[in-house]
Amino acid sequence: MNGVTRDRWSASQRLELHFWQTWTKAAPYQNLDVPKYWSEELPRFGCSRDFFTGRRVLDIGCGPVGLIHFVDNAAERIRIDPLLLQYESRMTLQGPQLSLAGLGEALPLASDSVDLAICFNALDHMQDPSAALAEIRRVLRPGGTLLLMIHSFPKWARPFFWIDRLHPHHWTAPAFVSQVGHTFEVERSETVRRRFEVPVSKWILPSSWKYLAGNLVVASTYVRARK
Numbered sequence: 001m002n003g004v005t006r007d008r009w010s011a012s013q014r015l016e017l018h019f020w021q022t023w024t025k026a027a028p029y030q031n032l033d034v035p036k037y038w039s040e041e042l043p044r045f046g047c048s049r050d051f052f053t054g055r056r057v058l059d060i061g062c063g064p065v066g067l068i069h070f071v072d073n074a075a076e077r078i079r080i081d082p083l084l085l086q087y088e089s090r091m092t093l094q095g096p097q098l099s100l101a102g103l104g105e106a107l108p109l110a111s112d113s114v115d116l117a118i119c120f121n122a123l124d125h126m127q128d129p130s131a132a133l134a135e136i137r138r139v140l141r142p143g144g145t146l147l148l149m150i151h152s153f154p155k156w157a158r159p160f161f162w163i164d165r166l167h168p169h170h171w172t173a174p175a176f177v178s179q180v181g182h183t184f185e186v187e188r189s190e191t192v193r194r195r196f197e198v199p200v201s202k203w204i205l206p207s208s209w210k211y212l213a214g215n216l217v218v219a220s221t222y223v224r225a226r227k
């Protein structure tokens with residue numbers, strides 16, 4: 001997957017910031033139980049919270065309420081996101097931790113220093129996903145694990161990708177798994193249809209339409225990979 005221009009990425013990031021400033025008002029997220037959400041996502045990678053115990057964990061593109069905030073059994077937690085300082089609603093981290101406003105494409109960390117990396121719903125938001133995968137590989141210790149999730153799309157939807165300005169990149173599930181396989185050993189992958197829960201009473205709201213359309217085309221692809 002080739003990178004996009006800085007302008008294209010910056011335009012997506014402006015939409016991203018707006019999303020996180022308003023997300024709790026969007027129909028699918030109004031009553032979201034965030035800890036429950038994460039406990040239901042972990043089994044998709046074939047792991048539980050115990051997987052993080054005693055490990056140095058890095059979350060790349062962590063957002064304000066990403067998985068890193070819910071694994072307080074890790075030995076050390078590192079979170080990085082270019083918008084981190086602008087997320088006024090960002091959660092705090094307790095215990096050994098490092099918070100960085102930065103890019104997945106240039107991780108300010110030593111090589112072979114991280115046990116477990118998370119990149120959840122973030123690689124398809126980056127300017128250069130290939131460069132970010134190479135950086136994640138560099139900082140992971142040999143045998144370290146990467147947990148990845150992206151939103152994936154069917155091939156037939158390709159002519160419509162341009163409509164989705166929030167994501168600079170779009171993959172089909174097989175193309176994504178194949179790309180990860182160029183840099184890591186893929187241990188398992190799973191693709192499931194994405195269901196945005198929109199109450200029928202809210203279908204009439206224009207702000208709900210993209211989620212209803214998303215229910216027709218969007219899937220989530222989960223990959224667990226090893227360096």
Ligand SMILES: C[S@@+](CC[C@H](N)C(=O)[O-])C[C@H]1O[C@@H](n2cnc3c(N)ncnc32)[C@H](O)[C@@H]1O
Nearest residue numbers: 061062063066083103104120121122125126127
């Ligand atoms: C959809 S959010 C996901 C946040 C979080 N991982 C979660 O699942 O709740 C995508 C995140 O990727 C971040 N992002 C975009 N470009 C990035 C880059 N080049 N390096 C690291 N993170 C990036 C965005 O700022 C945003 O916080």
